[in-house]
Amino acid sequence: xxxxxxxxxxxLAAGSQHGxxxxxxxxxxxGGRVRLRAGTLYTxxxxxxxxxxxxxxxxxxxxxxxxxxxxxxxxxxxxxAAEAARLQDNAAAALTRxxxxxxxx
Amino acid sequence: MTESAAxxxxxxxxxxxxxQPFRNEHDEEIxxxxxxxxxxGQRRPGLMESANLVWSALGMRLRQAGSRSAAxxxxxxxxxxxxxxxxxxxxxxxxxxxxxxxLPAGSxxxxxxxxxxxxxxxxxxxxxxxxFDIAAGGQMIIxxxxxxxxxxxxxxxxxxxxxxWTVARYWIPDPLQLLSTSVYMLTAAALVASPGPRxxxxxxxxxxxxxxxxxxxxxxxxxxxxxxTSPIARILFPRPPDMSTYALISILLAVAVVGLSVVxxxxxxxLLLLGVMFYPYAMxxxxxxxxxxxxxxxxxxxxxxxxxxxxxxxxxxxxxxxxVMPLRVPAAQPSGPxxxx
Numbered sequence: 001x002x003x004x005x006x007x008x009x010x011x012l013a014a015g016s017q018h019g020x021x022x023x024x025x026x027x028x029x030x031g032g033r034v035r036l037r038a039g040t041l042y043t044x045x046x047x048x049x050x051x052x053x054x055x056x057x058x059x060x061x062x063x064x065x066x067x068x069x070x071x072x073x074x075x076x077x078x079x080x081a082a083e084a085a086r087l088q089d090n091a092a093a094a095l096t097r098x099x100x101x102x103x104x105x
Numbered sequence: 106m107t108e109s110a111a112x113x114x115x116x117x118x119x120x121x122x123x124x125q126p127f128r129n130e131h132d133e134e135i136x137x138x139x140x141x142x143x144x145x146g147q148r149r150p151g152l153m154e155s156a157n158l159v160w161s162a163l164g165m166r167l168r169q170a171g172s173r174s175a176a177x178x179x180x181x182x183x184x185x186x187x188x189x190x191x192x193x194x195x196x197x198x199x200x201x202x203x204x205x206x207x208l209p210a211g212s213x214x215x216x217x218x219x220x221x222x223x224x225x226x227x228x229x230x231x232x233x234x235x236x237f238d239i240a241a242g243g244q245m246i247i248x249x250x251x252x253x254x255x256x257x258x259x260x261x262x263x264x265x266x267x268x269x270w271t272v273a274r275y276w277i278p279d280p281l282q283l284l285s286t287s288v289y290m291l292t293a294a295a296l297v298a299s300p301g302p303r304x305x306x307x308x309x310x311x312x313x314x315x316x317x318x319x320x321x322x323x324x325x326x327x328x329x330x331x332x333x334t335s336p337i338a339r340i341l342f343p344r345p346p347d348m349s350t351y352a353l354i355s356i357l358l359a360v361a362v363v364g365l366s367v368v369x370x371x372x373x374x375x376l377l378l379l380g381v382m383f384y385p386y387a388m389x390x391x392x393x394x395x396x397x398x399x400x401x402x403x404x405x406x407x408x409x410x411x412x413x414x415x416x417x418x419x420x421x422x423x424x425x426x427x428x429v430m431p432l433r434v435p436a437a438q439p440s441g442p443x444x445x446x
Contacts, residue, residue: 020138038157039158039160065140066133066134067137
């Protein structure tokens with residue numbers, strides 16, 4: 001799973017969000033390192049919807065602008081959990097090897 | 106006109122790169138995100154933002170090209186072409202070797218057999234194979250791959266084939282290799298811009314194969330008729346054979362190809378594509394020079410090659426562009442005149 005996809009799913013894990021909300025949340029989650037552009041975001045959202053990992057929650061019109069909220073599907077939550085566990089295992093393995101004696105690497 | 110209206114108009118223009126169905130659903134939504142992300146007083150989309158939108162839109166169009174192509178008659182025609190063109194070239198290669206034995210004495214050591222005498226091409230030793238064997242083998246592999254429906258492998262093989270024969274240097278450029286290169290350019294475009302060779306194979310029926318075989322024979326008979334009477338042949342043969350009978354046969358075969366295609370109600374796009382496929386051969390016949398040995402077979406000049414490759418390249422590019430470009434630029438929202446010209 002690509003990092004942008006992982007971060008988008010993570011942003012939706014806490015609740016449904018609209019496009020701009022996802023962009024700001026992803027920037028916050030990544031500490032400002034990943035700044036999604038609209039083109040990248042909607043390509044990813046389109047693919048995630050096709051794969052059944054996210055769905056449309058509701059729509060609102062705010063200041064004459066359409067806001068569509070996306071939510072994580074159960075399948076998406078399952079996939080995100082599996083990916084997070086995989087990354088955690090990898091990170092743990094890397095840290096263990098960097099610091100085998102438990103001291104300073 | 107306010108800054109935000111000008112910006113919105115330009116964003117809408119950029120969103121026109123996306124496929125229409127996607128825009129119907131997401132246009133307003135993406136626009137809202139873009140406007141929310143913009144700076145105060147911003148009038149134009151940033152360069153990176155624009156590039157990102159166009160790039161994403163093109164990617165989406167390519168991704169959707171296969172799925173939506175079932176509704177496009179052109180896509181089906183290209184799918185058929187992607188299957189029959191490589192088979193056509195194999196048939197032409199086989200006939201190139203087989204036909205000279207049935208020609209009048211003196212005209213046989215031409216075409217493929219000339220290349221068949223070579224032991225190396227482009228400085229690359231061919232071991233026990235001749236240049237013609239390599240070419241025919243490559244063509245057979247490509248034909249087998251499209252018949253098996255393996256699009257990406259077929260594309261890879263075509264690229265390798267075209268690159269090899271384009272950079273290769275040898276004594277007499279075999280016309281078939283020059284000509285097949287331009288046909289393969291079209292084939293590659295058809296493979297990319299169509300639902301693929303599996304769909305083409307599904308659409309092709311026995312009528313297509315009959316027309317294909319007759320077309321290959323017509324091409325080779327006419328090529329031989331021309332070759333045996335061309336200026337270079339007059340240098341090689343003191344008394345060029347009378348090829349009028351073969352010229353007549355080739356004309357009759359061409360009439361049969363078109364007639365059968367119409368009677369059997371083959372797809373009219375297939376007829377058109379067959380026409381495109383015939384183009385290199387027509388060029389070969391249309392460009393003999395009676396006063397010198399410069400011609401596509403004996404001594405191709407840069408002008409010959411430009412004429413040979415440019416139109417097929419243009420058609421190939423058009424096919425690719427039609428697969429990825431928006432069909433029309435969307436009408437901008439009525440937000441007033443754009444004063445920031």
